Amino acid sequence: MSINIDQVSRRFGTTTALHPTTLSIGNGELVGLLGPSGSGKTTLMRIIAGLEQPSEGRVLFGERDVTRLHVRHRRVGFVFQHYALFRHMSVFENVAFGLRARPRAERPSNEEIKRRVFALLERVQLEKLASRLPAQLSGGQQQRVSLARALAVEPEVLLMDEPFGALDAKVRVELRRWLRHLHAELGFTCVFVTHDQEEALELSDRVVVMSQGRIEQVDEPTRLYRRPINRFVFEFLGETNALSGEVRNGHLALGENAGLDLPGVADGPVELLLRPHEVALATSPSAGARLPVTVSAIAPVGAEVRLELEVTWSTQPWQATLSHAEFERAGITRGTRCYALPQQLRRVDEASGALVDMPLPNQGSDRP
Amino acid sequence: MRRIGDSTPVRVTLILLAVVLSALVLLVPLVAIVFEAFARGIGPFITNLTDYFTVQAIWLTLLIAVITVPVNLVFGIFLAWLVTRFSFPGRRLLQTLIDIPFAVSPVIAGLLYLLLYGRNGWLGQWLDGHDVQLMFAWPGMLLVTIFVTCPFVARELIPLMQAQGSREEEAAVTLGANGWTLFRRVTLPNVRTALIYGVILTNARAMGEFGAVSVVSGAIRGQTLTLPLMVQQLYQDYNTVGAFVAALLLAVLAVLTLVVKALLDTYAARKHAP
Numbered sequence: 001m002s003i004n005i006d007q008v009s010r011r012f013g014t015t016t017a018l019h020p021t022t023l024s025i026g027n028g029e030l031v032g033l034l035g036p037s038g039s040g041k042t043t044l045m046r047i048i049a050g051l052e053q054p055s056e057g058r059v060l061f062g063e064r065d066v067t068r069l070h071v072r073h074r075r076v077g078f079v080f081q082h083y084a085l086f087r088h089m090s091v092f093e094n095v096a097f098g099l100r101a102r103p104r105a106e107r108p109s110n111e112e113i114k115r116r117v118f119a120l121l122e123r124v125q126l127e128k129l130a131s132r133l134p135a136q137l138s139g140g141q142q143q144r145v146s147l148a149r150a151l152a153v154e155p156e157v158l159l160m161d162e163p164f165g166a167l168d169a170k171v172r173v174e175l176r177r178w179l180r181h182l183h184a185e186l187g188f189t190c191v192f193v194t195h196d197q198e199e200a201l202e203l204s205d206r207v208v209v210m211s212q213g214r215i216e217q218v219d220e221p222t223r224l225y226r227r228p229i230n231r232f233v234f235e236f237l238g239e240t241n242a243l244s245g246e247v248r249n250g251h252l253a254l255g256e257n258a259g260l261d262l263p264g265v266a267d268g269p270v271e272l273l274l275r276p277h278e279v280a281l282a283t284s285p286s287a288g289a290r291l292p293v294t295v296s297a298i299a300p301v302g303a304e305v306r307l308e309l310e311v312t313w314s315t316q317p318w319q320a321t322l323s324h325a326e327f328e329r330a331g332i333t334r335g336t337r338c339y340a341l342p343q344q345l346r347r348v349d350e351a352s353g354a355l356v357d358m359p360l361p362n363q364g365s366d367r368p
Numbered sequence: 369m370r371r372i373g374d375s376t377p378v379r380v381t382l383i384l385l386a387v388v389l390s391a392l393v394l395l396v397p398l399v400a401i402v403f404e405a406f407a408r409g410i411g412p413f414i415t416n417l418t419d420y421f422t423v424q425a426i427w428l429t430l431l432i433a434v435i436t437v438p439v440n441l442v443f444g445i446f447l448a449w450l451v452t453r454f455s456f457p458g459r460r461l462l463q464t465l466i467d468i469p470f471a472v473s474p475v476i477a478g479l480l481y482l483l484l485y486g487r488n489g490w491l492g493q494w495l496d497g498h499d500v501q502l503m504f505a506w507p508g509m510l511l512v513t514i515f516v517t518c519p520f521v522a523r524e525l526i527p528l529m530q531a532q533g534s535r536e537e538e539a540a541v542t543l544g545a546n547g548w549t550l551f552r553r554v555t556l557p558n559v560r561t562a563l564i565y566g567v568i569l570t571n572a573r574a575m576g577e578f579g580a581v582s583v584v585s586g587a588i589r590g591q592t593l594t595l596p597l598m599v600q601q602l603y604q605d606y607n608t609v610g611a612f613v614a615a616l617l618l619a620v621l622a623v624l625t626l627v628v629k630a631l632l633d634t635y636a637a638r639k640h641a642p
Contacts, residue, residue, distance in 0.1 A: 072545065086539070101545040
């Protein structure tokens with residue numbers, strides 16, 4: 001079932017939680033709503049579910065206008081942030097709830113309920129724990145029960161509020177992969193809310209980035225990461241190195257002993273952004289870039305080594321990531337002094353806040 | 369490693385203190401009541417127990433409790449639901465209003481009802497014109513009892529329902545539950561213990577209320593005397609045995625309530641056991 005959100009907004013008293021928003025989600029698509037707290041992502045999802053009424057606008061499931069349709073009749077599966085399992089019911093009864101709550105005429109027989117609940121529990125690998133109470137399960141198991149419970153009513157739309165937020169890192173990664181498979185297999189339309197950019201990028205077909213009640217960008221994960229349209233999206237999607245100052249005659253002077261050639265850039269203030277992996281380190285400055293740094297911390301994380309760089313020419317320290325091989329070769333230790341060479345630069349357009357790719361400064365050696 | 373405070377002398381002292389204090393404060397008076405009731409032997413005990421006025425007082429006490437408890441049960445659940453699940457202007461004010469019967473002395477409450485509904489009160493005059501007499505009759509006693517005991521259930525439920533939040537109810541609704549299913553299968557089981565406790569408190573107070581009831585009762589023997597009022601009147605008439613028989617009856621009713629609560633607890637625990 002496709003979902004169309006048409007000029008939907010939501011105000012609480014004088015505060016606006018969601019500005020008029022339009023978004024369409026295709027049938028079978030897996031869409032992540034990503035944003036910091038207060039960005040309106042949860043409000044938007046609760047409006048889709050019908051747990052919240054929009055102040056203005058329409059919500060359509062397929063061609064059908066469901067704006068005024070009660071939650072009970074929308075047939076959406078909703079997975080809550082802290083699972084919201086019925087604490088006094090066994091796992092089995094939790095999953096069976098949606099089937100038992102149907103009007104008598106549509107209610108399946110007890111045997112049918114039992115068969116369907118066990119089929120679902122098998123799918124979430126919890127059939128052995130059917131008689132346990134929620135409090136006797138681990139977080140990951142509770143999450144799977146709540147998913148099975150939501151799927152039991154055979155929803156055409158599955159909504160999940162911070163589905164993996166409360167779980168530890170390893171379980172989170174496992175469950176994400178598992179959900180991706182389940183989605184591929186069952187093909188329901190799925191919208192989930194998260195503030196974790198990694199989760200959004202890994203799980204979604206498309207990511208909707210939100211901030212302060214507005215949609216900033218909607219794109220596929222790879223495109224989103226490579227081409228964020230503004231500063232907010234760029235900074236929200238990952239670690240950021242920033243550089244700012246006044247350009248004079250195509251040169252950005254950064255204090256006494258640092259600077260960057262920016263040929264073709266008009267005089268005036270500039271703000272530049274780049275990712276830690278877009279920083280290379282060298283023992284000497286290049287012809288166009290003289291950015292001295294001191295390595296102040298080294299953290300090997302997974303496949304890469306993260307370096308924190310102390311700088312005199314920016315208010316915030318910079319970050320750089322190297323592969324282990326590069327790190328070994330460079331022979332860097334804490335306190336090593338070297339030079340940062342930007343491998344890619346984006347300029348923040350002052351008027352619109354949009355990001356513009358910049359030509360790189362001369363990478364050649366400084367020596368004439 | 370020992371936990372802090374977990375040394376033998378501390379433990380023994382605390383346990384002894386708890387036992388001695390409970391015995392002095394709780395057990396001794398109960399035993400004393402029994403002793404005093406049987407002070408002149410079994411004969412006077414039976415006489416007093418089967419006395420017409422005593423039997424009438426038992427019935428009146430039970431009648432008031434039997435009506436008060438369901439009324440305040442429904443009212444309390446309704447109030448708690450309203451205050452914890454909806455936000456509306458005046459919600460805080462309502463929460464404060466719930467506490468008024470606790471804050472006001474029961475005697476004052478009784479007096480207020482007397483002034484309002486008595487023959488000279490402005491509601492009472494109208495009622496009198498329609499031949500309805502509330503004061504100095506059992507309906508008035510019921511009214512003040514309901515007033516005095518109305519916060520118990522709500523007060524037990526509100527903090528719990530606030531702590532639990534409405535997520536489970538929202539989950540139930542997304543799964544297609546209607547209002548009644550939601551209440552019966554999700555809300556009610558979650559607050560069961562607090563609800564039972566609220567009912568116990570309401571019941572105990574309804575049967576034991578003295579101050580408010582005594583103001584509006586008029587103390588007509590055989591008609592408007594509940595057991596607590598009876599105790600006082602018999603004692604003032606120097607019928608000590610009679611007074612203690614009535615007191616013993618009250619104590620037995622209280623213990624019975626506790627037994628019922630324990631039974632309900634075990635029943636519910638067994639039903640929901642995994």
